Amino acid sequence: MKILVPVKRVVDYNVKIRVKPDGSGVDLANVKMSMNPFDEIGVEEALRLKEAGKATEVVVVSIGPAQAAETLRTGLAMGADRGILVKTDAAVEPLAVAKILKGVVEAEAPGLVILGKQAIDDDCAQTGQMLSALLGWSQGTFASKVVIDGDVLSVTREVDGGLQTVKLKMPAIVTTDLRLNEPRYASLPNIMKAKKKPIDEKTPADFGVDTTPRLKVLTTVEPGARKAGVKVGSVAELVQKLKSEAGVI
Amino acid sequence: MDFALDFEQQALVNSLEEFCRRELYPHEAVVEELRYVPDEIKQEIRRKSLEAGFDGMNLPEEWGGPGLDKQTKMQAERVMGKPSTALGQCMNRGVTGILFKCRDEQIEEYLLPSIRGERKNAFALTEPGAGSDARAIVTRAERQGGEWVINGVKQFISGADIADFIILIAVSGTDQTPKGPRKRFTAFLVDKASPGLRVEPMKSIVTRGYNPTMVYFDNVRVPDSKILGGEGEGFNTANEWLYDGRVALSAHCVGRAERIFDMTKEWAGSRKAFGRTIGEFQGIGFKIANMAIDIKLGDLMVKEAAWKMDNDLMNRTEASMVNYYCSEMVFRVADNAVQIFGGMGMMEDFPIQRFWRDARIERIWEGTSEIHQDVIAKDLLRPYRN
Numbered sequence: 074m075k076i077l078v079p080v081k082r083v084v085d086y087n088v089k090i091r092v093k094p095d096g097s098g099v100d101l102a103n104v105k106m107s108m109n110p111f112d113e114i115g116v117e118e119a120l121r122l123k124e125a126g127k128a129t130e131v132v133v134v135s136i137g138p139a140q141a142a143e144t145l146r147t148g149l150a151m152g153a154d155r156g157i158l159v160k161t162d163a164a165v166e167p168l169a170v171a172k173i174l175k176g177v178v179e180a181e182a183p184g185l186v187i188l189g190k191q192a193i194d195d196d197c198a199q200t201g202q203m204l205s206a207l208l209g210w211s212q213g214t215f216a217s218k219v220v221i222d223g224d225v226l227s228v229t230r231e232v233d234g235g236l237q238t239v240k241l242k243m244p245a246i247v248t249t250d251l252r253l254n255e256p257r258y259a260s261l262p263n264i265m266k267a268k269k270k271p272i273d274e275k276t277p278a279d280f281g282v283d284t285t286p287r288l289k290v291l292t293t294v295e296p297g298a299r300k301a302g303v304k305v306g307s308v309a310e311l312v313q314k315l316k317s318e319a320g321v322i
Numbered sequence: 323m324d325f326a327l328d329f330e331q332q333a334l335v336n337s338l339e340e341f342c343r344r345e346l347y348p349h350e351a352v353v354e355e356l357r358y359v360p361d362e363i364k365q366e367i368r369r370k371s372l373e374a375g376f377d378g379m380n381l382p383e384e385w386g387g388p389g390l391d392k393q394t395k396m397q398a399e400r401v402m403g404k405p406s407t408a409l410g411q412c413m414n415r416g417v418t419g420i421l422f423k424c425r426d427e428q429i430e431e432y433l434l435p436s437i438r439g440e441r442k443n444a445f446a447l448t449e450p451g452a453g454s455d456a457r458a459i460v461t462r463a464e465r466q467g468g469e470w471v472i473n474g475v476k477q478f479i480s481g482a483d484i485a486d487f488i489i490l491i492a493v494s495g496t497d498q499t500p501k502g503p504r505k506r507f508t509a510f511l512v513d514k515a516s517p518g519l520r521v522e523p524m525k526s527i528v529t530r531g532y533n534p535t536m537v538y539f540d541n542v543r544v545p546d547s548k549i550l551g552g553e554g555e556g557f558n559t560a561n562e563w564l565y566d567g568r569v570a571l572s573a574h575c576v577g578r579a580e581r582i583f584d585m586t587k588e589w590a591g592s593r594k595a596f597g598r599t600i601g602e603f604q605g606i607g608f609k610i611a612n613m614a615i616d617i618k619l620g621d622l623m624v625k626e627a628a629w630k631m632d633n634d635l636m637n638r639t640e641a642s643m644v645n646y647y648c649s650e651m652v653f654r655v656a657d658n659a660v661q662i663f664g665g666m667g668m669m670e671d672f673p674i675q676r677f678w679r680d681a682r683i684e685r686i687w688e689g690t691s692e693i694h695q696d697v698i699a700k701d702l703l704r705p706y707r708n
């Protein structure tokens with residue numbers, strides 16, 4: 074079985090981001106870019122499944138500018154077998170990403186697609202679900218555990234208030250949550266091998282997808298500064314405030 | 323010269339940085355407190371570094387390493403300057419250059435176990451009466467029967483407490499030359515368990531967990547087979563190892579300065595006084611700007627030095643220049659950091675004071691700043707000497 078792992082190039086999670094003065098977006102000039110952390114978890118899970126003998130090949134795919142090839146190489150340096158770069162300089166919205174991925178899935182015929190539950194740049198959390206709908210495949214989102222048994226996939230999901238386990242028929246879609254695993258370090262030998270692994274180049278047009286945006290960003294603003302908290306004198310006062318001021322109990 | 327990191331260099335840097343953040347930084351406070359690295363921590367780091375393939379990363383291909391070029395190696399060493407030295411040492415990245423002189427059974431007994439991380443050594447040259455003036459050492463190795471008998475005292479020897487053999491430089495005789503008597507210096511491999519060898523800790527304020535020690539040799543007997551390199555060739559170290567040491571130290575200084583600077587920017591951008599962040603005052607802003615420029619210069623010097631090494635253009639003047647600049651630079655950066663942190667910079671619960679103490683040693687241990695300046699000036703003025 075082949076596993077497809079889409080990986081997105083995003084601003085590194087350690088970077089203190091700045092909104093551009095004209096509010097048109099986040100300033101990306103000279104900013105360190107990395108693989109979306111949830112996608113890294115996806116690559117790790119795919120590699121573990123391969124190491125456990127449940128999969129035979131791990132293919133990483135990225136949709137983005139030429140530099141997204143570096144993100145693919147990072148996946149290859151972790152241990153993925155090959156990469157596909159769908160090259161576009163345009164901003165691609167989740168629906169267009171899902172449509173392109175549908176095309177990639179049709180060409181590659183993987184048994185499993187593991188995506189991050191969201192990308193840390195726009196936090197949309199839509200692509201996995203959209204891809205599942207477009208393909209008509211089952212989905213297990215926000216996974217904290219994935220077990221393959223024959224052609225049945227058990228996915229433990231992190232939902233509000235606890236865990237839920239769903240059984241899916243493969244082929245299927247999984248999106249990763251933070252606790253699924255801790256990604257490995259790209260090892261030095263794998264880093265050196267990554268350069269020699271193949272990366273296929275495609276364009277959205279190859280999959281007949283029109284990436285013209287359907288959404289318009291009106292403005293981007295910094296989050297407001299946090300307001301100072303208050304100290305309460307007693308539990309009784311706390312309960313009273315929660316009731317009357319916060320209105321949560 | 324193109325100093326942009328390629329994919330492999332950047333990937334290695336990223337991977338090592340993540341490793342330091344996850345596996346080394348969390349143990350720094352406890353090592354500082356204990357002044358040693360507890361065994362569990364040591365073993366865990368070893369295991370994880372082995373898993374991640376960082377073991378032996380500085381080894382040449384002939385000894386099973388990846389044979390990285392100097393530029394890549396020094397970029398990796400820059401990252402390894404960030405964590406505490408004691409914890410970084412728990413990773414088994416390579417071996418002391420002089421060990422490549424091992425031959426015959428020394429290879430099985432010392433070199434290979436060192437490569438595998440099973441044996442650790444300390445390098446013992448300095449003595450109470452001889453530091454910068456290394457040729458003034460008096461530790462003697464005398465031939466008696468088929469053996470060498472060693473007597474003397476070594477001072478400031480790093481890590482002899484946790485090592486299991488010592489690479490010792492001793493005087494094995496005197497040659498009469500037209501210019502007067504000349505000492506013969508010889509390197510010996512001395513097992514720490516040898517009768518007559520004793521190690522005593524020294525309490526230092528820097529690099530806690532990687533501690534200087536006194537090493538006493540009292541009629542320690544070793545056979546000929548423990549001579550490393552030839553007799554009388556103790557100071558004939560390959561230039562490559564000398565440059566490697568100086569440029570790697572410089573790279574460490576750059577990495578450490580970067581880490582200090584990251585913490586300092588955050589503080590300057592959030593600490594408030596007189597109704598604004600302290601970074602908004604020019605007095606602090608100028609320091610921030612100068613720190614950034616200083617670090618960049620050090621980084622460029624390391625990259626240029628590595629490029630020179632890769633292209634066989636390195637010499638000792640250049641090695642002293644980069645070593646001098648970077649070790650002075652990291653202390654300036656650390657000192658400015660303390661100033662910007664104010665009182666908090668002096669508190670033991672805060673890491674800034676540790677970086678400040680640790681930065682101080684760089685101006686002393688791989689040759690003092692004055693010795694490097696002396697080398698540079700002598701080399702540059704040599705053509706004008708008559």
Ligand SMILES: Cc1cc2nc3c(=O)[nH]c(=O)nc-3n(C[C@H](O)[C@H](O)[C@H](O)COP(=O)(O)OP(=O)(O)OC[C@H]3O[C@@H](n4cnc5c(N)ncnc54)[C@H](O)[C@@H]3O)c2cc1C
Nearest residue numbers: 445446447448452453454455478479480534687690692693
């Ligand atoms: C923490 C620590 C770890 C160490 N680890 C090791 C180790 O593992 N193995 C080892 O062999 N050694 C080790 N050393 C020793 C180190 O290499 C020496 O401290 C260093 O070479 C300086 O020697 P010294 O301390 O005797 O100072 P000295 O040589 O006495 O120098 C004192 C001062 O005089 C100056 N000076 C001396 N000569 C000149 C000159 N010609 N021109 C101008 N100024 C001069 C020096 O720059 C310095 O400022 C370590 C030292 C420390 C502190």
